[in-house]
Amino acid sequence: MWGIGSSETCAAVRCFRQSAPRFVLASVLIAASVFIACRSGHRVLEVAYVSAPQATLRDQVAAVYNKNGTVKNGERVEVLEHEKRFARVRTASGIEGWIEQRYLADQKTYDGVQKLTQDNQNDPVQATGVLRNDTNLHISPGRETEHLYQLTQGAKVAILKRDTAEKQPTVVISTRATTTPGGRPNAKKGSSQPAAPGLEDWWLGRDSAGRVGWVLARMVDVDVPIEIAQYAEGQRFVAFFVLNEVQDGDKKVSQCLAVLTEPHDGLPYDFDQVRVFTWNVKRHRYETAYREHKLNGVLPVTVTTENFDKEGALPVFVLRVKDDSGNVSERKYKLNTPIVRRVLAPGEEPARSVTKRRRR
Structure with a gap:
């Protein structure tokens, strides 16, 4: 009986010795978690992101404070507490401090940026x-x-x-004068x-x-090359594309498509004119190979290359134009230097040219 009891006791002791480190490790982890939670003293209220280029983390909300650290634009922080216009936050590295709430963006804003980036990638x-x-x-x-x-x-x-x-509404001060019953001007505050x-x-x-x-x-x-920008004629550049390049001596020069509009905000169209600039190799200068006005243009404009049998591979650009009914159609053009021509879709009829009669 004694021998059997001793073997059972030894087995129990060995089992305890093997499992003891696990219990100790678990206890240490739990104690550490409790210590960290007690030290911060605050549960996480929400997650926010720094919207300022850089901001200081203060040790207290007061005119005089110590600098606990700094956070940078886009950095993720945990919000622990709110106090008037400040929030107490904790960074990924565990630094805590107070920051002005106007320097923080919420999770909804962050998700909105991510969705916008994904949708337009x-x-x-x-x-x-x-x-x-x-x-x-x-x-x-x-x-x-x-x-x-x-x-x-x-x-x-x-x-x-x-x-x-x-735009943000501006305040207009009315200075219109009023008169008294006797006909005298009454100077009232506008x-x-x-x-x-x-x-x-x-x-x-x-x-x-x-x-x-x-x-x-x-x-x-x-960003438009100065050689092209000088031909703006007071118009605003909306889009700019390199169609192809030509060799002029020992250098290559770009031939370009410029999309422009009047220099005013709030117009009902994205652009109203296009110009194609080709390079004159003999005169070493840009020239206007094609221009079209009075377009009710809608972005985006697309530029590709297509093969046209005998002409070979040529640069092609497609304009999206809206009619009076609001319907958007596409117009395709090709550049065979220095000539730009419409590329008609199957079944599409060319627009009739209208010649005005001269008055005699």
């Missing part, structure tokens, strides 16, 4: 633009719409689409009323990191 680029100032990437057109990322002055964006949004809102243009752009958002069009300069 295959959109054809219409032109490249350069930012005049630091500019926010909004999730929809409008100065008061939500934004997450901010682009710096001089950054380049790929322009994809155009849209419009209402009444203020909001002016009718106008429209301003916005570009849907993609930055170098692949993020997509809306930027105010007047903050973007369309």
Whole structure:
């Protein structure tokens, strides 16, 4: 009996020794979790993202504070507490501190940016633009719409689409004079009323990191070579494409399609004219090979290459044009330097040319 009892006791001791480290490890992990939770003293209320280029994490909400750390644009943080215009957050590295709530974007805004980027990842680029100032990437057109990322002055964006949004209403002071019953002027303080809102243009752009958002069009300069820009004639460049290249001596020169419009915001069309610039090898200069006006054009414009039997492979561009009924149709053109011609679809009739009678 004693021998049997001893073997059972030894087996129990060995089992305890083998399982003891597991119990100890589990206890340590639980204790560490409790310690961390107690140290922070706050549960996570929500997740947010830093919308400022850079922001400071304060140790307290006061005029005088210590700097716990910094967070950068797009960084994910956990919100632990709210106090007036500040929020207490924790970074992925565990640093905690107070930050102004206006520097935070919520999860809905972040998801909106991701969806916008995903939905427009295959959109054809219409032109490249350069930012005049630091500019926010909004999730929809409008100065008061939500934004997450901010682009710096001089950054380049790929322009994809155009849209419009209402300007912020301005206040107009009425200075109209009134008169008293006796006919004397009565100088009353002018009444203020909001002016009718106008429209301003916005570009849907993609930055170098692949993020997509809306930027105010007047903050973007369309990147056009100076040799072409000088032919703008007061018009605004909307899109710009290289059709092909020609050899001039020891260098290659681009032949281009420029899409333009009047220099006004809020127009009912994206563009109203196009010009094709070809390179004159003999005179070493650009010349206008084709131009068309009075278009009710809609972006995007697409540029490809097609094979035309005897003519070979030629650059082709397609314009989308809206009629008076709002229907959008496509017009295809080909460039066989220096001539641009319409490419008619099967069954399509060429437009009749109307010649005005001269008055005698």
